[in-house]
Amino acid sequence: MSPNFRIAVRFLLSKKRSMLMSLAGIVLGVGLFIVAQANTTGFEKLFIKTVLGANGAVRVQDKFQETLTSIQIEQEDTGRQFEFGRASGRKYRPGVEHADKVIESLYQFSNVLAASKVLRGAIDVSNNFKAEPAQLFGIEKDMHMLVSDLEEQIVFGSMLDFQRNPRGALVGLALAERMMIEPGDSILFTVGDESHRVLVSGIYETGYRDIDRERIFIDINQARRILKRPHQTSYIQVSLFDVEKADDDRYLMESVVQHIVAPWQEREKVWLQVFQAVRISAMISLSSIIFISGLGMFSTLAIIIMEKTREIAILRSIGYTRRDVTHIFIWQGFIVTVVGILTGWLTGATLTLVASRLPIRIRGIFSTDSFVVDWSIWHYVIAGMIAFIFVMTASIIPSRRAAKLEPGDVIRGTSG
Amino acid sequence: MTQTDKKPVLECKGLHRYLGDPEQRVHVLKGVDLQLFRGNTYAIVGPSGCGKSTLLYTLGLLDRQNEGTILVDGIDVSKSNEDQRTRIRNEKIGFVFQFHFLLPEFTTTENIMIPMWKRGNRKTLTMERRAHMLLQSVGLGDKTERLANRLSGGEQQRVAVARALANDPPIVLADEPTGNLDVKNSNIVFELLYQLSKRNNQAVLIVTHNPDIARRCDYILKMRDGVFTASESAG
Incomplete structure (x- = not known):
């Protein structure tokens, strides 16, 4: 010492x-x-x-689109050609184009674990008790389990029943509580003038109130039929091996798939x-x-x-x-x-x-x-x-x- | 003051020392010459403010002279740096002050070992044995584990004497070592310094106001206004 x-x-x-x-x-x-x-x-x-667990590490959303249309014009006196841009006549098309090819491209990235198509649309849901506005999420039942924690989030009912039943639906806990919905209940989706009846297979809780009070999950093919948007995909939900790299992977993914890619860091920035x-x-x-x-x-x-x-x-x-x-x-x-x-x-x-x-x-x-x-x-x-x-x-x-x-x-x- | 047959262990030549602000500085030491030899006890006497303590602190390298040279064991230390002066104090000079300045958190043994710890030339067990031997020699062999603040004033000053001898220095400088003690303890402390200096062949320089103590030293050096006015062999 x-x-x-x-x-x-x-x-x-x-x-x-x-x-x-x-x-x-x-x-x-x-x-x-x-x-x-x-x-x-x-x-x-x-x-x-x-x-x-709810929204995935990355979302591949809308395709990149030109905001202006351009037409070629030839000058009368000189005969020279030039392009003229105009905004009118353009219509923004939300959603993913050629979703299967985009998914195929995404799997080229070593960090991508799984990718699943989702179709989203607004509906009204009702039962004997009351009617509420909701968001219908059409998912690929098996694949969605790989890009979310939905399976773990089931608090009442059964995921197995949801997977087996083509007309099965999963309802968020907050919405279910408001409408007094329980597993096994039948509920009605209304889109425009048409109504479709589905069966509640389970009730899930993510803990994120905005999700739990408005999302209803059903099979994507059912959703396309109900929303009358056949073949459409709103976005692709992607899970990654290393979620921290989502922001880094984003730019390369965008350049490859030519769609807007939203990593979780950007989506939840606030x-x-x-x-x-x-x-x-x-x-x-x-x-x-x-x-x-x-x-x-x-x-x-x-x-x-x-x-x-x-x-x-x-x-x-x-x-x-x-x-x-x-x-x-x-x-x-x-x-x-x-x-x-x-x-x-x-x-x-x-x-x-x-x-x-x-x-x-x-x-x-x-x-x-x-x-x-x-x-x-x-x-x-x-x-x-x-x-x-x-x-x-x-x-x-x-x-x-x-x-x-x-x-x-x-x-x-x-x-x- | 010279003893030409031996080599002085401490020597100063033309020592000047000023104290105070540059505008109002006081010329305290005015060209002091001094030689101390091993085995002798020297007393510096003189009126208050004549420069006795200043000389002692300057010779002990606690203070720096403005002019003149100081030789310790024949080595000129006048221009030594701070670390060299500190090392010389540790190895060559033992101090005893008017107040014991023991460290109250340490036992008597540890207080004596503190200079030895710094020097680090002995093993811990050897240091401890030497501390016990020194305590024995100052009559405190039965109080080796006593905390310093649990001793009487006389005992504390005797421990301070033992501490001054811890590293077996050739020079012991004592500034009124008995100034705070009663007659009985004054005699004990002085006798210790005197006898140990003879036994260990050390030069002891004592600043004192006590004429009885001064008379019992080998040499008395009388000081006035920053210079020695007389020296006499007391024996």
Whole structure:
């Protein structure tokens, strides 16, 4: 053990109460930082999982289309030709063209796991109780299970029944609750003047309220018949092996399939930014606790140095260099910082564990019945780094001041 | 003040020292010459403010002279850098001050070991044995594990003497070492310094106002207005 460390430990122990206050601040700051990050990241990840489970990592939507038509005109006098663009006469065609070929092209991408066609259209749904507007989603029953978590989201009824029954439908929980629909019920879809009766095979819940209150899933061929849009595909839902690369894959996919490609990062940009803002806000506010602990450490060390000027002087007189004196006080800051960080990590982990077991029912943009936490080593690393930087910086300043004390002046002053 | 038959362990020539602001600086040491030899005890006496303590701190390399040279064991340390001066203090000079300046968080043994830890030329067990031996020699062999702040004033000053001898320095500088003690403890502390210097062949320089202590030293150096006015062999 180095003499500087040994002296530092003793000096530290002589100021137990002040040091414990600084230590408590670091522990609290680090612990709360970790639990806040675990919660915000946990909820963000759950939201992303919900979004991916409902809408897939990537959506291939409308085909790229010219917004202007152009006609070639020949100048009478010179005979030269030029193009003339005009907006009138153009009609934007939503949806995917040649969906099977687009899917075939998508499978050329190594990151694509599965792709499934979806037809979407507005309907009115009714039963004996009431009528509601809804969105009909025609899906390829088997393939859609590979691009969504629909199977896991069934809360009542049976997916098997849905897959076997060509007239089976899956209704969102919020819509089902509003219309008092239960599995086995018969419901009526109305499009224009025509009505079609289907059987409710199951009720699903994604947790995303906008989805659960309006989407009804049926077989895509049934949907085409009901919506009178044979062969049409509104979009292709794609699942990826690495969802984080969705945004990167997008441009290459667009250039290959010549359709608009919407990765989940872009589709959910607003919510993702909200989560990011909450996470950064929590990071800043909890870092301030650590910052205040750093100030506490600064004042504690400053007081120790004021009280120990004679001891510093005698250490200098018996051969301890200015560097040694600096190290003695930096060691004290280091010990408190390290103990604070380690205890803070333990506190953070315990609080995170407790938080994960706290019951809380949240529906809206995801579905959970308890606090959601994310266990990430990075939360601990970042909290530790912030504490280390703040507290060590606060320790270095008084330590350097201690080293500047002139032993002769101190001893002469004490001797009177 | 010269003893031509031996080589001085501490020597200063033409030492000048100014204190205070540049505009109102006081010329404290006005060309002091001094030689100290091993095995001798020297007392510096003189009125308050004559420069005794300033000379002691300057010779002990705790303060820097404005002019003149200082030789420790024949080596000119006048222009040494901070680290060299600190190393010389650790290895060659032991200090005893008016107040003991022990570190209250440490035991008596540890207080004596602190200079040894820094020097690092002995194993921990050897350091501990030496600290115990030194405590024994100052009559505190039974208080080796006692915290420094659990000792009486006289005992604390005796530990301070033992600490000054920790690294077996050839020079011991003492600034009014008995100034804060009663007569009985003053005598004990002085006798320790005197006897140990003889036994260890060390040069001991004591600044004192106590004429009785001064008389018991080998040499008395009288100082007035920043210069030595007289020196006499007390023996």
